[in-house]
Amino acid sequence: MTSNDIISGGVIIKSTALLTVVFLSLPLLLVAPSYAADAEQHQAHMQHAGDHEGMAGNERKRNMREMVQWTSFPRLKMMMGGEGGEHKQVTLMPKNIAPSSVDAYSNDIHAANMHRQLPYDLVLATLDKPATGGFHWLSAREEQVDKVLVASMVYYMSERGSKDPTAMFMLQKNSLEIIPQPFPREHSRYRANEDWQFLVRFNRWPLAQQKVMLETQNGSKVEFNSDAKGIVTVHFPSDFKASARQGDMVARNGDRRQSSDFVLAAELVNAKKTYITGFNGSYGPDAFSQRSLVLGLGFTFFGMLGAAPLLRNRKADKKSAMKTAPAISTQTNKKEA
Amino acid sequence: MLRNIFPNLGFPTLGRFRFTVQIIMLFVTVYGGSVLGSYATNQLTEALPSLACAYDKLSSDKCILVVTQHQLHHRIGQALVNAKLVTVKVLIPTLISVGAFFTVFFFLNKAFCGWVCPMGTVQELLFRIGRRLGRPLNRFDKNNVGKVRPIKWLMLLVLGLPLLAGMGVAANELGAPYCQVCPSRLATTLLTMDAEQIAVQTSSGLGFFLNAASNALFGFVIIAALATRLPFCRICPLLSWNAMFQKLSPMRLVKKQNDKCEKCSICQVACPMDIHEIGREHGSKAFHEDCTLCGRCAEYCPDDGVIQIKFFGIKLFGSSLAYYKNRVKKESPEGLPKGKVIWLTQIKADK
Numbered sequence: 001m002t003s004n005d006i007i008s009g010g011v012i013i014k015s016t017a018l019l020t021v022v023f024l025s026l027p028l029l030l031v032a033p034s035y036a037a038d039a040e041q042h043q044a045h046m047q048h049a050g051d052h053e054g055m056a057g058n059e060r061k062r063n064m065r066e067m068v069q070w071t072s073f074p075r076l077k078m079m080m081g082g083e084g085g086e087h088k089q090v091t092l093m094p095k096n097i098a099p100s101s102v103d104a105y106s107n108d109i110h111a112a113n114m115h116r117q118l119p120y121d122l123v124l125a126t127l128d129k130p131a132t133g134g135f136h137w138l139s140a141r142e143e144q145v146d147k148v149l150v151a152s153m154v155y156y157m158s159e160r161g162s163k164d165p166t167a168m169f170m171l172q173k174n175s176l177e178i179i180p181q182p183f184p185r186e187h188s189r190y191r192a193n194e195d196w197q198f199l200v201r202f203n204r205w206p207l208a209q210q211k212v213m214l215e216t217q218n219g220s221k222v223e224f225n226s227d228a229k230g231i232v233t234v235h236f237p238s239d240f241k242a243s244a245r246q247g248d249m250v251a252r253n254g255d256r257r258q259s260s261d262f263v264l265a266a267e268l269v270n271a272k273k274t275y276i277t278g279f280n281g282s283y284g285p286d287a288f289s290q291r292s293l294v295l296g297l298g299f300t301f302f303g304m305l306g307a308a309p310l311l312r313n314r315k316a317d318k319k320s321a322m323k324t325a326p327a328i329s330t331q332t333n334k335k336e337a
Numbered sequence: 338m339l340r341n342i343f344p345n346l347g348f349p350t351l352g353r354f355r356f357t358v359q360i361i362m363l364f365v366t367v368y369g370g371s372v373l374g375s376y377a378t379n380q381l382t383e384a385l386p387s388l389a390c391a392y393d394k395l396s397s398d399k400c401i402l403v404v405t406q407h408q409l410h411h412r413i414g415q416a417l418v419n420a421k422l423v424t425v426k427v428l429i430p431t432l433i434s435v436g437a438f439f440t441v442f443f444f445l446n447k448a449f450c451g452w453v454c455p456m457g458t459v460q461e462l463l464f465r466i467g468r469r470l471g472r473p474l475n476r477f478d479k480n481n482v483g484k485v486r487p488i489k490w491l492m493l494l495v496l497g498l499p500l501l502a503g504m505g506v507a508a509n510e511l512g513a514p515y516c517q518v519c520p521s522r523l524a525t526t527l528l529t530m531d532a533e534q535i536a537v538q539t540s541s542g543l544g545f546f547l548n549a550a551s552n553a554l555f556g557f558v559i560i561a562a563l564a565t566r567l568p569f570c571r572i573c574p575l576l577s578w579n580a581m582f583q584k585l586s587p588m589r590l591v592k593k594q595n596d597k598c599e600k601c602s603i604c605q606v607a608c609p610m611d612i613h614e615i616g617r618e619h620g621s622k623a624f625h626e627d628c629t630l631c632g633r634c635a636e637y638c639p640d641d642g643v644i645q646i647k648f649f650g651i652k653l654f655g656s657s658l659a660y661y662k663n664r665v666k667k668e669s670p671e672g673l674p675k676g677k678v679i680w681l682t683q684i685k686a687d688k
Binding site for chain 2: 005010086111134135158161162164165166182185187190249287288290291292293295296297300301302303304306310311312313314
């Protein structure tokens, strides 16, 4: 082993030591942002746990904004309560629809209770704890003489045993349907300035040139049309106001998971009956609204500079290489002999 | 046995065979979701013993650390803060995740590091580029490497942070501390042309700090990898996590005692993790906790049958003089390709 190996190894060690100090100092940062864990703050923390749970949003803020009717389309409003984790209680409130039942569909299409009706008291439905985790479809249907209203949404449960929900999504549950293609998976979500596709179909037939309306809690109303295959590409508008970003959706631990509701709705008249279906969910602000690419590249470059000395061909390198290359060659020759 | 398989498949050496497997697994882990389906990451192991990133929107699986942090944060931590007993019921998902991890780990052992991990593949690709560019090789000698090795074990202590975050004692950003600083998150998302992860968070001070550290580490690793073999692997928490289960797998490196070892030591020169023990130890001591089962020591051992990779006692690959002679014609033990790079010092030495 040459002295230069020791020198270069020392550079690596110094750099590694610096990074180690950085990482091991992380526990010290507990002091700055940590707060006594009272139940209320922890509840807010739990509501923001995970991207999909974050899509349910800050309920108190939402409830205030809910006092203003932002859409007339049918939808399901989700509310979370309880202690969190496995004791979390999820209730659904149908809005702009008076269903006779609220149904849940599991991603395990072969399960005996794949399709079940939730306990419903004509005001609130209580989501039970499904047998498997992953994505579940929730749906409410109101049938009138000349009108059928459907409100649907997808709920994600962070448990093991989830199946691929694609087959369940494509099962016919109602006449007029809007089906995400695909639904954002874990660690992903609908966000402003992103395009997401949905399938619009009637009795399993894709609807071409079907008008689909997007209405958001932030006040946007946008129309889209499906293509020949019934696929509509929805561009989520960048309608989060700056004041909302700075607002009280910031938990005391600094979590700033912004969220707003949306409903994607279609209307179709068939055989003198009007079908109105709404697929609702929540979306967040633009991915880069609270991120800086410039600073990110800057810190990356800083790290690169830290390793740059390792790339230098030192004079000692060349001398030692001249000494060791024949030595290795000699060893090789001996072995071959 | 492997030596019988890969020539039939057109691979002249174990190294070339491993390189091909690495490239395939890079595509599977980084882009597999586009082939296997958007929800594949929830369908496979969900506990891969390699750095498959859940932030990669096209990934087909996610590493065991993601799941472990999540369960410590949202399940066990919550149970503790609600003054509930951490019952078996609370621990079942964690036990299932570890079980899923071990189910796949059982068959490949540390080869997940040397053959499957996308971050390992990226570093080795960068090292190859560094060889082509004639960059020097920086190594750890046996004194220095001992100072770096404990770091990977210290990294496991970071698992306490998601637990504290779940209890509400630590900030929520510390619910997934490994993910916040892991360079694989940046490498794999950049490979899918997604720049979101390389942009640092500006919404909170702690998030900004963690992302900045991650970006600096990433920048350091990709440059260091040009002149150092596997720089991040030395401190990777998965290296230590996998090492905990290393002795429980029937796949292992076996070295027989040989008197010639003390005068040779080519195997330790060839080892990308600078495991000097491979040159002087034998038996179970030769299968070091840092070993990634890349097989280079066996490739460059010039003595028949001294170093072997075995599965349930069946030899998959073993050293041989004939193989060694062929191997060194193509690449030196340090990874320098023969005849394909302008290495001025070597030309001067030849003169």
